[in-house]
Amino acid sequence: MRVxxxxxxxxxxxxxxxxxxxxxxVLLVDRNPxxxxxxxxxxxxxxxxxxxxxxxxxxxxxxxxxxxxxxTGDDKANLVVSLLAKTEFGVPRTVARVNNPKNEWMFDxxxxxxxxxxxxRLMTALVEEAVAVGDVVEVFSFRGGARMLSYTIPDGxxxxxxxxxxxxxxxxxxxxxxxxxxRPLAPTDDDALExxxxxxxLAGDEDEQELRDLLSxxxxxxxxxxxxxxxxxx
Numbered sequence: 001m002r003v004x005x006x007x008x009x010x011x012x013x014x015x016x017x018x019x020x021x022x023x024x025x026v027l028l029v030d031r032n033p034x035x036x037x038x039x040x041x042x043x044x045x046x047x048x049x050x051x052x053x054x055x056x057x058x059x060x061x062x063x064x065x066x067x068x069x070x071x072t073g074d075d076k077a078n079l080v081v082s083l084l085a086k087t088e089f090g091v092p093r094t095v096a097r098v099n100n101p102k103n104e105w106m107f108d109x110x111x112x113x114x115x116x117x118x119x120x121r122l123m124t125a126l127v128e129e130a131v132a133v134g135d136v137v138e139v140f141s142f143r144g145g146a147r148m149l150s151y152t153i154p155d156g157x158x159x160x161x162x163x164x165x166x167x168x169x170x171x172x173x174x175x176x177x178x179x180x181x182x183r184p185l186a187p188t189d190d191d192a193l194e195x196x197x198x199x200x201x202l203a204g205d206e207d208e209q210e211l212r213d214l215l216s217x218x219x220x221x222x223x224x225x226x227x228x229x230x231x232x233x234x
Contacts, residue, residue, distance in 0.1 A: 001025065002065045006051035006081045007072030008035040011097060015069060016041050029060055052080045054088055062089040070096040070113075075103045079111045086112030136212050145205035148176075151215055155195045159215075165189025170211050172204035 001024045005012045008030035016026045020043045030036055031050040049056035051070075062068070068085040070078035078096045085091040096113045098104050107116035137150045153159050159167065164175055164187045178185040179198040185191070193199075203211050 001067065002061075003027070003067045003069060004029060004051075004057075004060055004062065004065045004085075005069045005071055006030075006077070007070065007097075008032075008038070008041075008046070009071070009073060011073075012069070012071040013038065013041050015071060016044050020044060027060060027065075029056065052077055052084070054084060057081075057084055057089060062091060065089070065091055067091070067093045067095065070094065072097070073099055075099050075106075079106060079113070082107075083112040086114075136215055146172075147203055147205065147208060149201045149203055149208070149211070151199045151201065153193060153195050153197045153199065157195060159193050160195040160197075162193055163189065164191050164193065167193070168214065170203065170207035170214070172207045173211050174202045176200050176202050 003019055003024050004027045005016055006029050008016075008028040012028060012030070016028055017040075019026050020041070025045075026041075026043075027045045027047060028036070028041065029047045029049055029051045031048065033048060036046050036048045047056070047060050049059065051057060051060075051072075062085060065085075068081065068091045070081040070085075072078055072081075075098060078098070082094045082096045085094050093114050094112055095115045095117065096107055098107050098116050098118055104116060107113045138147055142148075166189075167175075169175065175187050177200040178187050178191075178193070179200070180194060180196075201211065
């Protein structure tokens with residue numbers, strides 16, 4: 001997935017590092033020369049430019065970008081970047097950082113914002129949600145090492161139609177919630193999972209890889225084979 005991050009400050013760099021670790025193509029755009037090309041984000045592409053200008057965004061190849069993250073410390077700039085990305089370039093998904101809570105009401109579809117958020121870790125998760133069907137996305141981690149993960153069941157998964165209590169979850173993994181057609185559900189052992197359900201899972205650090213293997217689309221493919229049977233911004 002191609003991601004453009006406007007703002008290469010501490011928040012933008014943090015998001016970039018996590019996305020790069022997930023195998024995404026990341027371009028960081030900043031008008032401050034001191035922020036561009038930092039060694040703390042190996043693997044990222046860089047552009048010294050003002051992301052609030054259409055010419056800069058065009059030069060950054062926004063037409064072929066999947067997600068734009070407006071991560072500057074200026075709410076006005078984040079709104080402008082989101083609006084340009086959505087209206088001028090038709091970017092499928094925009095995630096915007098809000099710095100001042102008083103401005104939250106402006107961060108909506110009218111300004112081209114698909115998702116408004118403040119914390120870097122959650123911003124990363126919401127960026128990855130654009131390709132989250134069939135992928136395990138880390139929402140946040142607890143100090144003790146446990147992680148909250150999000151996973152959307154793709155069509156054709158053997159999990160669809162399986163009862164929650166019949167699923168072979170790792171020992172320290174708990175299904176804490178299911179979002180189905182936009183409605184949150186508290187799952188019971190007898191509830192059957194459905195394709196396109198979004199699962200919220202709490203997993204121990206040592207169980208995360210086992211959980212990813214359980215939910216892996218690659219595993220499903222193998223199992224399915226014949227051999228396996230307008231206001232001023234503050």
